[in-house]
Amino acid sequence: MDELFQTTLIFHTAFAGIVLFLAIFNYFLINDKLDYKRLVKRVRTILPIYYLFLATVLFTGLILLGVAQFTIHHVVYLMVIVWFVILMMTIRRYKKFKSLRSDDEIRRGRFVRFSKRKFLIDMALIVAMIAIAYIFK
Numbered sequence: 001m002d003e004l005f006q007t008t009l010i011f012h013t014a015f016a017g018i019v020l021f022l023a024i025f026n027y028f029l030i031n032d033k034l035d036y037k038r039l040v041k042r043v044r045t046i047l048p049i050y051y052l053f054l055a056t057v058l059f060t061g062l063i064l065l066g067v068a069q070f071t072i073h074h075v076v077y078l079m080v081i082v083w084f085v086i087l088m089m090t091i092r093r094y095k096k097f098k099s100l101r102s103d104d105e106i107r108r109g110r111f112v113r114f115s116k117r118k119f120l121i122d123m124a125l126i127v128a129m130i131a132i133a134y135i136f137k
């Protein structure tokens, strides 16, 4: 069981790292100087990948919880909250995604600015969460 916990912990941390990498990648990928049709394509490709890795973080987190028989550290509550905040912002961004396909340049600009802010917050939350997880280990 201990081996399962340790192996899953490696995967969990690695997946959290991949979400961080994707947030950084998205931040630089999205800019309003780009032709918006290409931008729509980019968002459409990356969005499911982002959801996928968020899901793997949850999945491995739940395995860790199960193996530890829910005898968990308080930091894990914070992880769950952070995870939900990121998910909610990702859903909100998807709802706003319509505006990127509109002809209105102002609405498109708004989406790009919202996306940049969202990925900055994602990055800050994940970095803080990883730091807190190791500090209060």
Ligand code: HEM
Residues within 6 Å of the ligand: 009, 012, 013, 016, 019, 057, 058, 060, 061, 062, 064, 065, 068, 072, 073, 076, 079, 080, 082, 083, 086, 126, 129, 130, 133, 134, 137
């Ligand atoms: C973006 C969100 C998350 C990040 C950045 C994150 C990050 C981490 C890190 C870096 C560790 C390793 C700490 C260590 O080695 O002691 C860890 C452990 C853990 N995480 Fe997460 N995590 C996230 C979300 C979640 C979620 C959603 C769950 C549960 C559903 C979860 C459950 C756990 C558990 C149970 C552990 C093991 C804690 C222990 O060693 O006692 N995490 N997480």
